[in-house]
Amino acid sequence: MDIRRGTTSDVSELSALSSQVFLSAYGGTAPEQDIASHVESYFSEAVVGTEILRDDVSYLMAVDGQCCAGMLKIREGTLPDVLRGQSVVEVQQLYVSLDFQRHGIGGLLLDAAVAETRERGISGIWLSVWADADWAMNFYMRYGFTSLAEIPFMMADTEFVDHVMWLPVSD
Numbered sequence: 001m002d003i004r005r006g007t008t009s010d011v012s013e014l015s016a017l018s019s020q021v022f023l024s025a026y027g028g029t030a031p032e033q034d035i036a037s038h039v040e041s042y043f044s045e046a047v048v049g050t051e052i053l054r055d056d057v058s059y060l061m062a063v064d065g066q067c068c069a070g071m072l073k074i075r076e077g078t079l080p081d082v083l084r085g086q087s088v089v090e091v092q093q094l095y096v097s098l099d100f101q102r103h104g105i106g107g108l109l110l111d112a113a114v115a116e117t118r119e120r121g122i123s124g125i126w127l128s129v130w131a132d133a134d135w136a137m138n139f140y141m142r143y144g145f146t147s148l149a150e151i152p153f154m155m156a157d158t159e160f161v162d163h164v165m166w167l168p169v170s171d
């Protein structure tokens with residue numbers, strides 16, 4: 001399994017993978033129109049195609065031969081109140097294809113994100129995760145993230161409670 005940076009030629013694959021995994025994990029958690037609106041706003045080819053060109057965003061991909069098994073999106077410039085003043089990046093999206101889950105790929109993608117963050121001299125990674133997503137909370141806590149606070153997260157008109165998770169990466 002190779003981890004590499006996504007490019008403009010990967011937009012359609014990144015869009016398809018993130019939409020499919022999101023729908024399978026979270027598709028039943030909000031009214032259909034809110035889910036559809038979220039998918040369109042975050043995972044459509046148009047949005048991924050715009051995001052991938054930004055200097056403050058990177059997409060990492062786990063690739064097995066021709067097949068993309070997972071993706072992670074890092075972005076700079078957004079941070080919750082509890083981390084105000086810190087130098088941080090956000091892991092905004094992390095999705096592993098159903099056929100590949102629980103084979104260490106999410107961990108490999110996070111390892112690459114940690115290495116990139118450390119190289120850039122940034123002190124840590126934050127992300128937000130739905131408080132009821134036990135599988136994802138298990139995954140992040142096992143990796144070493146800790147929960148700092150709870151914050152509201154709007155999926156279109158549906159409000160969720162998320163945990164702000166934090167991982168320092170300085171040596």
Ligand SMILES: CC(C)(COP(=O)(O)OP(=O)(O)OC[C@H]1O[C@@H](n2cnc3c(N)ncnc32)[C@H](O)[C@@H]1OP(=O)(O)O)[C@@H](O)C(=O)NCCC(=O)NCCS
Pocket residue numbers: 021022025094095096097100101102103104105106107108128129130133134135136138139140142
């Ligand atoms: C969460 C996710 C990214 C983890 O990636 P992964 O490649 O499956 O995880 P890894 O194999 O690196 O790590 C596995 C560990 O994570 C936790 N974990 C992963 N899936 C789990 C599940 N369904 N139930 C409980 N724990 C789970 C466990 O601690 C597991 O260790 P174990 O298999 O020894 O018990 C992946 O399962 C996924 O894409 N899920 C759906 C989308 C999602 O929720 N993304 C996160 C959004 S914040």
